Amino acid sequence: MKIKTIIIVVTLLLSITMYGCVSSSDGSNDTGDNKEEKPTLTFGKTPWTSTVPPTKIAKKVLEDMGYKVKEKQANLGVVFAGLSNGDVNIFMDYWEPQHKHYLEENSDSVKIVSTSYKDADWGLAVPKYMKNVNDVGDLKGKEDTVNNEALAIAESDPAVKDIPKAIDKYDLDMKMVNSSEAAMLAAAKERIDKKKPVVLFGWRPHSMFNQLDIKLLTNNKAPNLFSSSTVHVVAHKGLKEKAPDAYKFLSNWSISIQDIEDMITKIDKGKNPEDVAQTWIDNNQDKINKMKGTN
Structure with missing residues (x-):
């Protein structure tokens, strides 16, 4: 009887051990350490010099947040076509009133996320x-x-x-x-x-x-012409659901005209745009953290 009892106990212990191994291997006992991989985000980038610094800064921040980021350079019409169908997720340099008709034509699928700066003359x-x-x-x-x-x-x-x-x-x-x-x-x-x-x-x-x-030049006789612009970040409407923390960061985005102009000047003088963007990030980490909502 003793031998029979021992065999039963050993069999039970082996069964429990094997069950534990199977549970661990099939992920049913996952501790949550394996996080879901974040999606790839695509920036539209026009050939304007004003588009480069904000795009590079936002790209680097989102990469640091775990996203894979691509840039798609094209003229404005193609960028908005991409925003409309979701091939492009983000555009950092939408000007109002100059570009307003592009947004109106694509209002079902493209929205303003934040304001970069005002009074762009x-x-x-x-x-x-x-x-x-x-x-x-x-x-x-x-x-x-x-x-x-x-x-x-x-x-x-x-x-x-x-x-x-x-x-x-x-x-x-x-x-x-x-x-x-x-x-x-x-x-x-x-x-x-x-x-x-x-x-x-x-x-x-x-x-x-x-x-x-x-x-x-001023425009005293026709003040309705060349009115000051406001520059916005726009995105495909699916961005908030696709990448909520990226959307949160971009919804808090802002930067000064002077900072953009200083960076453009450095890039025009031969500085690497990636390096210029990283320097701005390093010098404005508190602002980046605030935009990300981490401070």
Whole structure:
């Protein structure tokens, strides 16, 4: 009887041990240490210099939060198409009122998440050495000195739509000459280096105000043109459910125009954008923690 009892006890102990091993191996007794992998997030990135610093900063912060992050560079229309169908999750450089129709056309699937900064001024600009030209109206009678041209970025960009309106409003003998941002700035710099008069499209934040020493013209006769902009972060509406902590961080996002402009200037001078972004993060960790909601 004793031998039979011992065999029964040993059998029971072996059964319990094997059950424990099976439970552990199939995950039914998971302690929660294996966290679910976070999704990949895609930023839309336009070729504008103002888009680079905020995108790089947000990318680095989200990577630190455990996300895999991609960047998809395209023009604004393609970025919004991506936001609309979910191929793009986030865009850091949406300007109002210039880009408002893109948001209106995609309002069912794209939403404003936060405001980066307000009072982003833009309009026609001239070198500071053109001391007698401080308002668009001051160009009247001086059009030939600037080759009857207002240099601008691509005609398809909604930001330039007010330039022809201003030319008509002030009855200026000028035309808008469109090209890429780089080509416009190169043409302006060539004239400025020779101290020649020139008119170009300017907006802040941008390094052109430091590198070219230019000034924005006032617009007293038509104040409805070139009104100050507000820059927002926009996202696909599914972001909050897909990545709630990323959404929380972006919903608290803000940055100053001056900080953006300083970073653009450093990047234009050859600094690595990733390094510039990391320096800003290192110098603003309290602000990052506040945006993440961790302090």
